[in-house]
Each structure stands twice: as C-alpha cells, then as structure tokens.
Amino acid sequence: MSDYKKQRFKRGMDLLKKMGRENLMLDQKELAPELYDISVGHLFGDVWARPGLSLRERQLVTLAANIALARPTGNHSHYRSSEHLGITRKEIVEVIIQVGHYAGWPTISNAVRQYNAVIQEENDIKKGKKKKRELI
Amino acid sequence: MSDYKKQRFKRGMDLLKKMGRENLMLDQKELAPELYDISVGHLFGDVWARPGLSLRERQLVTLAANIALARPTGNHSHYRSSEHLGITRKEIVEVIIQVGHYAGWPTISNAVRQYNAVIQEENDIKKGKKKKRELI
Amino acid sequence: MSDYKKQRFKRGMDLLKKMGRENLMLDQKELAPELYDISVGHLFGDVWARPGLSLRERQLVTLAANIALARPTGNHSHYRSSEHLGITRKEIVEVIIQVGHYAGWPTISNAVRQYNAVIQEENDIKKGKKKKRELI
Amino acid sequence: MSDYKKQRFKRGMDLLKKMGRENLMLDQKELAPELYDISVGHLFGDVWARPGLSLRERQLVTLAANIALARPTGNHSHYRSSEHLGITRKEIVEVIIQVGHYAGWPTISNAVRQYNAVIQEENDIKKGKKKKRELI
Amino acid sequence: MSDYKKQRFKRGMDLLKKMGRENLMLDQKELAPELYDISVGHLFGDVWARPGLSLRERQLVTLAANIALARPTGNHSHYRSSEHLGITRKEIVEVIIQVGHYAGWPTISNAVRQYNAVIQEENDIKKGKKKKRELI
C-alpha cells in the first residue's frame, strides 16, 4: 500500500472511531479487502474527513440521504453514530419528519421502524439481554 | 377556510418569505388551489416551521434529500434558498460531494449541473441579461 | 391540541377503522407522538379523507405507488386494507402485474413475496397457529 | 412474425387507439423495431389488455406508478390518455396529491409541472398556436 | 395455452435450467399461474433468450441493474446464477464496486451483505448444515 493510501486509511479509521463506527464494514474486509480499503480510506479518510462542514452537519446530511433512499440495509448504524456524535433523539425524529415529506410516507415508516429497533437493541444490551449489536 | 388553516397558511407564507421562496409553487395554485394550501400550510406552516432543528439545518437535510432523490425538476430553488439563508457556496459543494457518495455519481453530475445553472441565472439577472428567474 | 387538529385526528382515525388499519403506526406513537398525530391527522384525516376519488380507487393508487417504490417495510398492510375494502385477490394480482411492468421485474418478485406472506399469516391466524399479525 | 405475435400486436394497437396513444413510441420503432413490437404487443396487447381491472383502473394505477417513479420523460402522455379515457382533471389532481404523499413532495411538484404543460399544449393546439403535440 | 406461448415457456424454462434458476419464482406460480407464465415465457423465453448479447453479458448487466436498484428481495439468486454461468467471485466483486459508485455506497453495503449471505448458505449446504437454499 502506498504511503498516501496508508495515511488516508489511518485518517478514515480515526474518524470511524470518533463516530463509534470502527467495527463496521468488516463484511467488506472479509469478502474483498480492497473494497474495505476504498470504504475506509476514500469514503471516510478522503470524503468524510473533508473540511467545509462540521462532522455533526455531515452526519445530518448523510442521515437525510439514507432516510430518503431507504435502502434495505445499512441505515441502522447511522442512527447510532448520530447519537454517538451528540445528535439528540428529538433531532433525529425531526430529520425523519422533514426528509419523509420529501421522500414519501413509506420512508417515514421505515425510518421509525429502524430507529425503534436500534433503541430497543441498545436497551437490551444495557440490560444484559443481548451481548452484540446486530443491526447494522 | 378554518382559523387553524388560516394560521398555518400565514405561518407557512412567513417562512417562505424568510427563505426567499414566496413566489414558488404558483403553478400548484393555478392547477389546484387546495394543493397549494396543503403545500404552504402543511409542508411549510406545520412541518418546516417545527422546532427541534434550526432553519439552516432543516434546509441542509432537505437539500441532501433532494440531491439524493435527483428528481427531474424542483431542486434548483433549494440551492437558491440555501444561499438566501446564508449557507455558502463552499458548504453547498460539500453537501453535493458527501451526499453524492451515498446516492451515486450521477447525482453529483446532476447537482453540479443544476447548481451551475442557478449561479449562471443569478449572474445574468445581476447583469440585466435576464429579467426573471426561470429555474425552479 | 387545537379543535381543528382534534377533528382531523378523529376523521383520520374513523377512516383507519373503516380500512382495518386502526392498530397500525403505533411505533410512531411510541417514538414521537407528534409524528403519529401528523400521520393520523394529516395523512388520513386530511388527505385520504378527501373527496374526488372513491376510497377503493384511493387504495388502488396507493397500492400501486407502494409496489412501484418497493420500500423495505410498510407495504404488507396495504394488501390487507385492500382486501378489507373489498378489492379481490385477482384484482391485487392485476395491480402487481400492471405496475410491475412500469417499475421492473424485481418489484413484481417483491410484491408477490410480500402478498404471499400476508396470505400465509392470515391463514395461520385463522387456524390458531399465530395470535398476532406481525407483517406491517 | 408468428400468428400469435401478429394477434397480440393488433390487440395492442387497438387498445392504444382506444387510449389515444397510437402515435406514441415511434422513436422505439425507428431505433429498434423489435423493441417496438415488444412494447405494443407484450405491454399493451398482453398486459394492458388483460381482464381483472377496468381500463380506467389500469390507467389510474399506471398513472400512480409513473408519478411515484418520476422518471425524466414518458409521463406526459399518461395525463393525456387519462383524460382521453374520461378521467377528469379533478381526479388526476387527487391522484397527484395522494401518490405525492407516498413518494414525496418533489414528485408532486414534478407532476404539477408536467400536467400544467400538457394542459397548456392542448390549449395552444386548440387556438392554432401549435400544430403538433411535443410532450410525450 | 397457444403454441407460441408453449414454445416460449419451454425456451424460458430451458434457459432457466442453464442458469440454475429452474426452481425459482414458484411463489408466483402459487399465487398467480398466469404471472408465472409471463415471467418464464416472456421474461426468460422472449427477453433473456434474445441474441445480441452473450448470456454472460446479459447476466452481468442484469446483476448491475439489480445492485443499483437494491430492491429488498430478489437479488440473492442473481449472485448464484452468475457463479453458475462461470462469473468468478472476483468479477462479481468488481461489479459491486463499479456499480456502487454509480448507485451510492449503501448499495455497496447491501450487495456485500447479500453476496456474503449467499456464500455462507452455499458453504452450509456443502457441509450439510443446511438442506435447502432459502435466500432468493
């Protein structure tokens, strides 16, 4: 790996830690290590780490895009990293309401279901009912 | 119109003015006045006017959703109201880059083309080459 | 809650009962009571309750939109309310075939899988194998 | 062409005439005659011509799917064939409002703009200002 | 069933066997036999069986479309039929990386999760831990 790629990987991993996301995308690492390097190094090290927007705002617009696109998997972790960065439950609900009016009611239903599932899982972990986060 | 609907319409119109959007959606008024009332009254008076997110953040997440969805029309005005609310060109470009990685490169191309067209139109208006904003 | 909002909530809830949907969206109520009020009051009380289309036709076009958009969750209940309103299995299949040609074959596969799952669950409930509807 | 394909082509063309759509999809004929045969023969002769839904309802669900998907081109003609089949302006507006709540506000804006353009073009043709329909 | 429809059904079924997909879409058969006939006969017998692209390339572009659209169900089987036709794991990963840049990172995450699940299921079947393929 070139020095540049090593640096951007480190920058990406540092940011992932700051967001509480350092244990994600490991299935990419397993299937295709080079894809994992693109995700950590390019997406997080070169894009997320850019100046021009605060990390909070970058997380808010990413959460908005993900709620709007309503992909089958991959959204749950963004509710978690939003909370990790200090975005409150009330604020996340506002993003769901606002974006849902632009992307349609089924994206509201979907987001509410996903966010409730994340909240439930966190509670189960706190109470010791569950050991590992499974919603990603 | 009930008092409630009158109030929410006024609240919506006040917000639209604050965002420089008061001359938009007039084609809805022409085709279907009740739809115009839902858009001004419900969408702007009851949703956009909610507390819980600043107006700047509400505009940022809406811009993000619109860039991600890349609908054929309706995005241009959000670059304008973003700037009207003080979001800088640099910040808008960052939203395009960030969201584009979550919604795919064609949404980057599309957003850049739309935003450049808005900037061009504003310049043409300043120089007196154009009298009316046409991109909505 | 203003009188207007109380009235539209009641109108929405009455309609939900007519469609057999009165026990849905309770996860919204749990996460964010104001969102639940918007869904019952605005979406059902102010939009679904509008004149201009019969309830059967409003359900048909909503089913069509949902099949076309193929969101991860939230479609199952519309097969149920369609049947509740007297739309036959044969008619639902025709909507799937027709819309699927406009939204692509994966939306056909997805709709068939969802509708079969609903039919199965209803059978299980009739036979006492299952106590509660879980597909929403 | 086999007898079956000839028959389904005729069935499709007859239906297209009934809907006022017989002069559409000629760009497919020009680029790829076999594709035109699939569109007329399979889509209209074998799918649209199926029993189980009235032609009015088939048009309503197709209009709904198209509004929800908001593709860049191809929607205009469905406002026209809807009116050709007796669906009123008021009903089309209701489909836009209903579907727009499931597919998001930008699909409302987009549909209103398209439908207004179709209405304008029809007026221009009636007044002799325009000779040919161009919105398809 | 007309002779033409019988022939195209056979042609479709032959192709499905060549792709290892002959046991799929049986839920369509159960719900609506005529839809199953359209899927086997039209989609596979009349479309997939067309000349002009090799079967490998037709599978590659279909895999690409499915990854881009990221529908909730229906993608898993295309990783399987791709491998059945000799497309390697390395090549499938490249399609995911390439298409993911045009459809956005969540479609990469989604595809990786689906493909890993298929690989896992195949391993479980080889080891006798599982008897039947369930991911479709």
Add this chain to the structure above:
Amino acid sequence: MSDYKKQRFKRGMDLLKKMGRENLMLDQKELAPELYDISVGHLFGDVWARPGLSLRERQLVTLAANIALARPTGNHSHYRSSEHLGITRKEIVEVIIQVGHYAGWPTISNAVRQYNAVIQEENDIKKGKKKKRELI
C-alpha cells in the same frame, strides 16, 4: 497535490481519453476543482482503472446501472463512450431491453429517447449542422 493524487489523476485522464470522455465533467472543474479531482482521480483513476473486468464489461455494467437509475442528466455521454469502445448499436439496444425489464418500461422510453438524441446529434455534427456536442 501529493504524488499519489497526481498519479491517479493521470491514470484517470488517460482512461477518459481512451473512452473519448476527456472533455466531460468540466462543469465540476469550474464549480469545485477538488470535486473534479475526485471524479477524475478516484472514480476513473482508482475505480474504472481496476483490473478484474475488461473495459468493455465495465462500460456495459455502468451503462446498465445508469439506464436503471434513469437520472435526469448524465446518461447521454455513456452511449457515446460505449460506441467509442466498440460496443455496437445492436448491443446497446439489447442492454436497454434487458435492463428495462428489471427497471420498468419508463426507463426503456427514457433510454430510447436519450440514445436517439445522441445519434441525431452525431449525425448533425457529421453533416456540419452542429459544431459542438451538447448532450452530456
């Protein structure tokens, strides 16, 4: 710019030339030079230039993804670069037919209209009626 970024930019530009795309994305350069660097350097230099699929196949799957997503702008240039790489008109039509069955008929109409417009523009340039390619 680091050496790595210079190298990947050159690798990207070389590939763009090979595809006849070297004059594209200049509006990105104008609005945001760093975005242009990401597009040329990361998307073309680091992704398109990857081994594992031939350039022809990479173009085919990209064309497929773009037809399926049917974004308002940005597709025209891919019909051109496909032809530039030796993919025939007949093959492009097959991609449209195949993908259109997975993404829905409006994506067929849209692709046919775009591809016909590109063919027309190329003819106009050959005949000297037009000087510059405008469809991008």
